[in-house]
Amino acid sequence: MITGQDRLDVAYATGFVHAQDRFFQMDLLRRSGAGELAELFGPKALPLDRAHRLHRFRARAAAVLAQMPADDRAFIDRYVAGINDGLHALRARPFEYALTGATPRPWSAEDSLLAVWAMFFDLESGQEPRALARGWLREHTDAAQLAFLLPESTQWDAPLDAREIAQSSAPLPRSAPSWWGKAEPQAILAAAAAPSGIGSNNFALAGSRTDSGAAIVSDDMHLGLQLPNVWYRLALGFPDGAGGQRRIVGLTLPGAPPSVIAGSNGHVAWGFTSSYADLFDLVVLETDSEHTGQVRTPFGWETPARHIERILVKGAPADELAVRDTSFGPIRESGGATYALHWIAHDPAALNLNHRKLEAAMTLDQALAIANTDGIPAQNFVAGDEHGNIGWTIAGVLPKRAASSLAGTFPLAGDGGATWSGLLPPADYPRIVNPADGQLSTANNRQLKGVNEQLIGDGGFDIGARNQQLRENVRALGAKVTVPAAFQASLDDRALFIAPWRERALRALDAQALAGHPERAEFRRMLETSWDGHASVGSGGYLLARNYMWALQELLFAAANAEMKKIDPQAGMPFATTRWPAVIARLIDERPASWLPRGYRDWREVELAAIDWEIAALTKGGPRLADQTWGTRNTAAIAHPVSMAVPFLKPWLAAPPDQLPGDANMPRVAAPKFGQSERMTVSPGREEEGIFNMPGGQSGHPLSPFFLAGHEDWVKARPRPLLPGAAKYTLTLVP
Template sequence: MRPAVRWSLRLAVALVVLAAATAVGAWLALRGSLPQLDGTAAAALAAPATVERDALGTVTITAGDRSDLAWAIGYVHAQERFFEMDLMRRSAAGELSELFGSVAVGADRNARVHRMRTRLAAALDALPAEQRTQLDRYRDGVNAGMDALSVRPFAYLLTRSVLEPWRSEDSLLVIAAMFFDLQDAANARELGFARLRAALPDSAYRFLTAAGGGWDAPLAGPPLRWPELPPAADLDLRSLAAGLLRPAGRTADETPGSNAFAVAGALTGGPALVANDMHLGLRVPNIWFRARFVYPNPRRAGAIVDVSGATLPGVPAIVAGSNGNVAWGFTNSYGDFADWVRVELDPSDPSRYRTAQGWASIEEAHETIRVKGGEAVALDIRGTAWGPLLGTDADGTPLALAWTAHRPGAIDARLLALDTAETVDDAVAIAQASGIPAQNFVAGDRAGNIAWTIAGRIPRRVGGYDPSLPAAWDTPGRGWDGWIDAADHPLIANPPWQRIWSANQRMVAQPMLDVLGDGGYDLGARALRIRDDLQARERFVPGDLLAVQLDDDAALIAQWKDLLARQLEQMKPDPLRDAMAAALRDWNGRAAADSVAYRLVRAWRDEVTDVLRQGFAAAVRTKFPDFELPRLAQFEHAAAALIVFRPAHLLPPGQTDWDALLDGAALRVAGRLAGQPGGIAARTWGERNTTRIRHPLSRALPELLGRWLDMPADALPGDAHVPRVQGRSFGASERFGVAPGVEQEGYFQMPGGQSGHPLSPFYGAGHADWVSGKPTPFLPGEPRHRLELRP
């Protein structure tokens, strides 16, 4: 053998050995950060505790008291989910750049202006002693759980980052992260409304921003009436230059949200039934962590608390679930919990602004964003008594943001008390007083009672201003006057119709609606279908609730299908027209994964409504050239009115007549679909609605490793306006249905799995059941692992 060949072989062997050694080293490093599942571990507890895990990794913690339980769930959360907890606290505090470098500076700027870490450190000091104890004990458990790992979690190996210990206020920051996720921290919708109001005649403004119409499905009260079309004397879109239109593109009006519903005991023959599927961005691992807490009841000597459901890693609470006496769940309320305040600066001294008490000095705060691998970024924040100066009104007036998340009392740990709620009345009182983002709270109890209310704090508005638009608060008696009293919270308990449904729609009529305001609640189509599903039955078992959650009946899109069919009949002969007509023949009325018709009609509806919206946006751009429409969740009603009445003066610029608008939208959609392999006939809804549920770090890894971290791509039924809400990376972050006291008959599904560790047996566990809709048990199964925590 020639020397060159021999050396080449030696080099190849060496490279293989090196690669193998690297792989083994990486595998050993990953193994070192796996949670401890069995055996014993030292713990700072008053009495021994146990941590059991079933086949899905669902955790059962049995502890001597609530304080020890907080320590134990902190220990478990840290070992399973510390990276995800870290991301949540950092996202709320504006500290992601410390992990990811300059790429996160923009996100940190947007969060840091709210100064949440400073605010919540002060809030922590003001908490009742019992809540503070729970957060401190949880903190200690988290840090003990991390210290017990021989290797830091793999995410920190990949990012070459050092772990920052958990602090008690970090749990409050996790709750603040949910404020950011569930509410509009930039209050962009109200800024958009201000520009709409400034640029359009009143009739057009009211037509676009009305609060509801025929799709309404409130829990109490009738549907609202959509306003009349603006007359030609007020607005003629045909006169506008076509250059004011933006290139075609979807302006999403769908409202991220959730479903929760309940039926009274009269319809079950026993306890009430409660179902909840909270719709959030989907990721790996899932945002929730399934757990069961068992400990002595501090309210009743000799009794045991036994509560199961979804925990949020970072917080020592069961967020949604059942405790044997009461079951509860949440949906986002989309009330109006932020206002822009017009700030008049002193012309002679712009460091002062006018208040009801006279001139006051602008507050100055300074924050520093630390950037991994880069220079720190200084951030100067100017503030007022009402909130930080973060916006500008349509006329250039500075705006201060008043947001509930900024106010003392908005964020706390009161929700932990749901563990021991014994009746719906108990649960309602706890929910109304809890410091969380204002949510629809749906509950049912063992005696068969059901109720809906708003959980979280609601500002008391005084002075009669319009909260949907910026307003001055510099006169006495105008603005926010603390929180409304619990007695003033909207509440519907044991309604005579014996059913409660909540799907982010408008829940109530006046005067309750004035208390909540309209923060962009959803079109009622999804809620309407849930209501009808519930009214179609007189007896219920848990499986009936799952059937409602998995319902993909597409009543909203069915109306567009009928319209498209009629439109195709009058179109000129064309191959694309014929292909569309053929595709409509497979219509089955559902957002089914194998339906070509649904995908075609949905795409046409989106195209038409986008064209209609852009016509009104063009009118606003005559005054504000860079204007983009805010989310108009009720625009479906406006589109229906335009298509039914077909007013010539409201045709968007460049459109000759209404048939041409509808035909053109159909041909554009058909052309895009036909241009793909297999043509229109191969374009199923499932192809468009294929899940992409990813780990936060998978995009930064080679494709093969990234796919290993992500969940499989599944073509799924469902859509935004059907009960089975489903998108590519958005949908039901859990589904459960349960009757308190008979939890063993309930079910619980969850995507993405329990563990955040890719070598864990629980990584992705249960995801396939969520995909298929299989009703896995609500309670944990037989324990497969047992860890003893010893003092």
């Protein structure tokens, strides 16, 4: 708990403790935002630095600060002063600098803005490879094939404004693309280590559904996991200016302006999931000999501004990057084409300190209005107040598009392509307030099915299965719901999405398929006997059914994935659309002869090939198929980033290798290095009942007793109090 005479004192103290516990983490965050990691880690970090430096966020930070309101600038300056004083007060520099041979650089106000832009990279940079992947597909399919491969919705969609979306599937094209189904066994083997996908859950229950009459808000944001955790939990106390005392509890992001990211202020509680709004366009730029040194944009011919970015590299000469900037953003060349990267993060209004106004919100309506002006990566904002009201909207800036948002998901022609030319006014933001069923939930899925969905667009929504499951969990809670009961809803690891893939695999493994194939027989036995309907650590059946789906994806799309990765290493069918499982399911269920990959007699043979190659992957090197479980593959690998440079220290810099239940496409998202970065469930005004979990502890030092404090509770999902207990240690900062 941090208390002070006013909010500025609390900002200073927050900076002080952030620096003492997390300065190296903060340093990495600002360097990521600015493209300055190679100064610490040498040439291996240079490709990432060059990609991030292209956006010149340090220069943009200086421009934002120059226009920042005086009270916001005073707030951030006090935080910066606290950081630098906290760093200087340490008896020794943080241990990471002794290992890297570097000296901590003082903190600046620009650095705190860069920490926020680092989160823009984390949450939104996937839209660039997505657009490139979709562009490749558009160039290598006809219109009918493209519509089939990139469906706009599926039966898994679970929007806020409808129970379901009526399906009108695209007709099956008469033929498949020329690249279809060209794969080698070696390519299929990678499917066993397929990524778990995207994540974050939140939901709110209205007072009509709770035992207290106050709303309940639950939030678990899914991010990459390492030590220390991305979040630093805090309770803040200071005078409210009206003779009372304000208390705010929740999460802060060390290095970023020190407001509570998600939490409760006693009157309103709020949480976030990434919105996956369409916030990024690749604008194709054209050149010709009559316009030397110019490029053609949707606004006509222009001469790009040229900037030389000097990147310091540990152990090597500095690298110079020439950045060419247009009115639509910096220029990137990829796949033989030239693009402007038109990203909402470049807009001067994309980042501000309005988020701290949530600390003083007294009602749901006030909180929603603040969220619509918030300068953060665009998020689903779900909130509830002490009177039982609940609501959803988008927090963060949105582009105002003149045309269908679907166009912006592909590279846009530079001679009039339909990109945006301004920001959506806050008054036009979509909202849902107090729905009749008394609940709201989001999980990175499509939010709306009505006309307002065009205000958000589709920047890569999750397929929707996770929110469909979460929504029904919340509905099943019934009435008179307590905070402990609500906390359980996001811990559901039932395999509802994978269960149909198990059934498909069982159908393929009939008596004829098993004859003379003992490995297939073992595969079927595990699907039948080592399956409990959950992504549980002991389930071999879950592992096999999940990887069967991924193996089919690689078998059918391997050639396309390989070509897309030549354009961008991240690109591929899973980036082009999260709905690819629905595409493959339709093929496996309808079995069209015209889409049968060459070299296969029927679709059953395709399925068996995927199973055989999956068996080869899981038994490569000698392990028995019978010994494979989901837990053996889904084992925590949560460690301090320095452990990659000094692996002999990993035993002291890593969390235990716990086997983790859960996976993508279910509320309990879990992967070795990705998952629920926090779990928070709270009723505003009743914070004493609030529940919290977090991987890792508060301290970033491995010798601290707080380095892993609470981590085991997170692994086992044991509810712990949201509020701090009785003080054991006290730090007093005197002016």
